[in-house]
Amino acid sequence: MKVTDHIKEAKDTVVSFEILPPLKGKTIESIYNHLDPLMEFDPAFINVTYHRSEQVFKKKADGTFEKVEVRKRPGTVGICAAIMNHYKIDAVPHLICGGFNLQETENALIDLAFLGIDNVLVLRGDAAKNETLFEPEKNGHAYALDLLKQTVNLNNGIYLEEDIRDGYKTKFCIGVAGYPEKHFEAPNMESDLRYLKLKVDAGADYVTTQMFFDNKKYFEFVKKCREAGIEIPIIPGLKPITSKKQLSVLPRTFHVDIPTELSNEILKCKTDADVEIVGTEWLLAQSNELKKAGVPVLHYYTLGKPHVIANVVKELV
Ligand code: FAD
Numbered sequence: 001m002k003v004t005d006h007i008k009e010a011k012d013t014v015v016s017f018e019i020l021p022p023l024k025g026k027t028i029e030s031i032y033n034h035l036d037p038l039m040e041f042d043p044a045f046i047n048v049t050y051h052r053s054e055q056v057f058k059k060k061a062d063g064t065f066e067k068v069e070v071r072k073r074p075g076t077v078g079i080c081a082a083i084m085n086h087y088k089i090d091a092v093p094h095l096i097c098g099g100f101n102l103q104e105t106e107n108a109l110i111d112l113a114f115l116g117i118d119n120v121l122v123l124r125g126d127a128a129k130n131e132t133l134f135e136p137e138k139n140g141h142a143y144a145l146d147l148l149k150q151t152v153n154l155n156n157g158i159y160l161e162e163d164i165r166d167g168y169k170t171k172f173c174i175g176v177a178g179y180p181e182k183h184f185e186a187p188n189m190e191s192d193l194r195y196l197k198l199k200v201d202a203g204a205d206y207v208t209t210q211m212f213f214d215n216k217k218y219f220e221f222v223k224k225c226r227e228a229g230i231e232i233p234i235i236p237g238l239k240p241i242t243s244k245k246q247l248s249v250l251p252r253t254f255h256v257d258i259p260t261e262l263s264n265e266i267l268k269c270k271t272d273a274d275v276e277i278v279g280t281e282w283l284l285a286q287s288n289e290l291k292k293a294g295v296p297v298l299h300y301y302t303l304g305k306p307h308v309i310a311n312v313v314k315e316l317v
Contacts, residue, residue, distance in 0.1 A: 035306070109151060119174075149202050182255075
């Protein structure tokens with residue numbers, strides 16, 4: 001079922017979760033162990049992130065080094081299929097531009113369609129570790145907008161090669177990313193919103209936001225989106241802070257602010273267990289305010305902390 005249909009059919013705010021594929025060497029059981037404690041909350045859907053290859057230097061037998069491409073977290077598509085089969089819950093795979101040419105993108109989308117997956121979150125992806133700025137694959141997409149257009153084309157039965165046009169159309173519900181605190185490469189919010197509006201005009205069905213810790217940022221973002229003519233659902237992305245280290249890691253990695261009130265409380269904590277308590281309370285307060293404001297979905301980035309998310313969701317009012 002499509003994310004937008006879940007939203008349309010829901011009588012109240014629903015919850016959804018986002019997970020990362022495990023590091024190579026783990027089994028699907030690690031995914032089930034992660035998700036099992038969250039199933040009692042009846043998530044509408046579960047997102048699975050996509051991670052492109054990283055270039056690393058590997059030592060050869062002769063002692064010299066060679067540059068090789070390594071994917072540390074493969075498995076997005078397989079995990080989505082397993083989730084749908086095991087829990088009978090809709091999975092939302094993330095699909096990125098980085099590392100895919102047009103043909104590979106088409107093949108990936110066809111794989112998803114074969115598996116009966118109705119949803120996809122289309123993203124550009126971040127620059128690889130060795131790149132200063134994002135570099136598209138040769139004959140690949142430079143922006144999420146272009147990947148979105150290719151997905152919409154398949155929904156309309158338009159494939160790369162004419163000879164496979166047999167009238168078959170995919171039926172993806174397409175999500176895109178939005179940034180309440182602006183995408184870090186955008187010169188200003190207006191510019192970022194202009195490109196978001198292009199994604200909407202090209203056929204995006206809903207937006208999922210980057211994490212934020214101050215609800216005002218989300219409410220202002222939604223207001224600006226509506227003023228810019230963006231009418232589709234805007235799903236807030238939420239994450240708990242669970243360690244002191246994250247006070248600097250999260251702003252550096254995700255380009256988000258942490259409110260002074262929250263950072264002050266975290267700095268007073270003696271241990272990360274104390275930070276987790278503060279982070280849980282903050283996330284619960286954020287979630288309840290968003291729910292009261294009538295957001296369609298509370299989308300939680302679980303990031304290895306399902307028990308924290310469970311502690312929040314079970315206390316939602
Ligand atoms: P785009 O929409 O392409 O925007 C990128 C930048 O270019 C923005 O600054 C935008 O303003 C600008 N821009 C957009 N279109 C154009 C255009 N046509 N011309 C000029 N400028 C333009 N990353 C992963 O690698 N894997 C994941 O699974 C993943 N999941 C995510 C989930 C969510 C909910 C979010 C919010 C982010 C996720 N990311 C993920 C990170 C995301 O890939 C990065 O933030 C990336 O840098 C931008 O992706 P985007 O889809 O927003 O890009």
